[in-house]
């Protein structure tokens with residue numbers, strides 16, 4: 001199975017299909033973070049924007065979703081196909097390894113299925129720590145290398161839960177909860193120390 005780590009050969013329509021197949025995860029992330037009408041959230045690495053649109057529905061027109069994406073192709077796709085007509089979504093073209101936008105009253109930060117595509121997950125987590133306030137819910141999900149490898153990316157490219165907990169701690173993020181979930185994934189809920 002090939003793995004396009006930097007997503008330079010990505011067909012964003014295919015990403016949209018995959019995100020749609022696993023759409024139940026968006027509701028799970030909404031429930032875990034507790035985002036609600038009026039919440040201000042940051043979606044790091046939104047891909048085709050399918051989950052971003054669900055977050056936009058959850059926060060409503062009184063809320064805000066900052067979608068931070070390094071790929072201009074993904075941003076163009078989102079603008080035309082998924083979130084372009086949602087005024088509460090702001091598309092931000094940034095590499096999360098280099099920095100993140102400063103946002104007041106940030107309710108939650110979601111980094112789902114993204115860190116295995118980065119060269120330095122620790123750099124991303126350090127920037128997350130910089131922009132999180134003590135109440136911000138930081139949710140990370142990744143594919144679990146201890147699962148069977150029947151769904152998603154190859155086992156050898158996956159980040160272990162222990163490694164991610166260690167990087168989070170190094171970045172100044174404290175673990176609040178962690179569980180395994182559908183589609184061979186696990187999640188961590190963290191907050192800034």
Ligand SMILES: C[S@@+](CC[C@H](N)C(=O)[O-])C[C@H]1O[C@@H](n2cnc3c(N)ncnc32)[C@H](O)[C@@H]1O
Nearest residue numbers: 045046047069070071095096097112113114117
């Ligand atoms: C597999 S998609 C995940 C989409 C979505 N978060 C989900 O849970 O379905 C990974 C996305 O992260 C983006 N990405 C990877 N590295 C990034 C970085 N350093 N900064 C911002 N976005 C990044 C990719 O361009 C891609 O859109």
